[in-house]
Amino acid sequence: MLNRLLPFTIISIIFSACVQKDIKQFVTEDRVDIRTISPDSTDFSELQAIGKAIGDSRIVMLGEQDHGDSPTFLAKTRLVKYLHEQKGFNVLAFESDFFALNEGWDRLEKHKSKIDPFLLNNIFSIWTKCSSCDDLLNHYVPKTYRDKKPLIISGFDNQVHGLYSATNLKTFIDNYLKGKKINYANSEKYKIDFISFIDSIKYNKNLQKQRNFKEALQQINSELSVSDTTAFEIMLLKSLKALTESEISFLSKSSNYSEIRDKQMAENLKWLLKYKFPKEKIIVWAHNAHILKHPELIKKSKWNNWTVMKTMGSFFTADQHLNEQTYILGFNSRIGTSGIVTIDKKFTIEPPAKNSFETWIPETVPYSFVNFKQFREENPGKKKHFLMKGVYHFTDSASWTDIYDGIFYIREMYPCASVVK
Structure with missing residues (x-):
């Protein structure tokens, strides 16, 4: 019987080897090219491949290589609209003030005249002052409340920065x-060491x-x-404890x-996910450096120390149940310039490395x-x-297919222009 099965086993192994592709061949043959990143485009048919990849995931994380990448913000805006309108994602959580974008947003009167200044003052200005985020924050979000299909704003960053x-x-x-009735709250030390220091x-x-x-x-928590x-x-x-520990x-x-922050x-x-939005699907808007998982699979370079530092994505997906519900989409680019809208200095992106991910995609x-x-x-x-600009705008060697679930490639990057009011 064993002798009869042996030929079939050999054939199966050979067939499996033939079916498998290396990553370069996979990128060359299986990528899905996208025509536009314009938020004005209401034809979402070319985004169906991304939707299919996301499947029934309850959390989709959208990254960015730098906090000033204009085309990335346009692409993310289009994806947010698609996920909200066709995939049932009703919460958009920003890498911004946890208190302001939850307590403050919940109390906000949801009219454009109130929404616009609230978002401006409570989401980081790297996004609110960028013209490429204007369509999302100042038009689309208020519009969803007029259309009776609201896109709820939230935040998860422990950094306290919002006006609220x-x-x-x-x-x-x-x-x-x-x-x-915390006894410590009646003490002088509470006033000096705690309340007066919060802000x-x-x-x-x-x-x-x-x-x-x-x-x-620690005294408060003990009571x-x-x-x-x-x-x-x-x-x-x-x-707040994590914030002060980080400082x-x-x-x-x-x-x-x-x-500590991540x-x-x-x-x-x-x-x-568990307590505030137990029945909702959530879009996460953050930097690549926060959403990536398995940072230990990035070879140590002169720019970073990912081999020893864990990220939000790695902490989050360490829970296998959450990992199965999450799709992490990193963003990547080939050439161009970058820079944050709140800082005058801009910089030229380094060219793609030889035989890197970026070179496997035709320049056209x-x-x-x-x-x-x-x-x-x-x-x-x-x-x-393999080589790829997988975190920032410089090349690192990593097992990138285990670090992200997908990559959105942009040929030419350019920095944000300021919002003109």
Whole structure:
């Protein structure tokens, strides 16, 4: 019997080897070229390949190589519209103020005259001041509320920067803690070390004051009821704790300050999924450097230290259940210039490396999508490093097919222009 099966086994192995492709061949043959990134285009038929790749995923993360990449923002805007209108995604969560974009947004009167200034003042200005985000933030989001199919805005960043936070965070936290009858909230140290410091956590460079604030938080947490662990206020306190720990790490010249932030962003995102939006599908808007998973698969380069630093994406997808529900789409480009709208200096993007991902796509192709998840499924266990501008606008060697589920390629990058009001 064994002798009879042997020829079939050999044939099966040979057939499997023939079916499998290396990544260069896969990119060459299986990529899906895209005609336009214009947010004005209402023909979503060419985005169906991305929709099919996303499948039933509940979370889609959209990255960017730099916080000033104009074509990327246009492409992301078009994808947000497609995901909202045809794939049932009703929440758009930004890498911005967790408190302002949840508590503040929930309390906001949803009319354009209110939405426009709120988003301007509470989402990072790298996006709100970029003309390529104008269509999304100042037109599309308000329009969804007139159309009775609202796109809910949210945020998951523990950095406190929004105007709403500057105006309301201190009072919100104080009222909550006094309502919980926290004894420490009646002390002088509470006023000095905690309440008076909340608004300056991100900006105060006094190491001892940061440590005092952390100690105050620990005292508060020791008095809080364990029954409140899923409350928004508890997540907010955890975010503030992570923020001050990140600042302490930075001021102490430690190397894990970014990782502390990314871990808390992952926790905030998990909370949004489980408790605030348990029945909704969520789009995540952030930098490639935050959404990527398996940073250990990026070879250490002179620009980064990804081999030792974990990211939001890696923390988030460490939960296998969440990993199965998530599609991570990184963004990539070939040539051009970049720079953030709030900074005058712009820079030329380095040319693609020889035999890199960017060179496998013909120069005549303006935009393309490559489904790395499909490659993984067709080539199980096949990890191979190749060159690609996979995090920022410079080339690294990595097993990129395990780091992203897909890549949106843009031939020519250029920086944002400022919004003209």
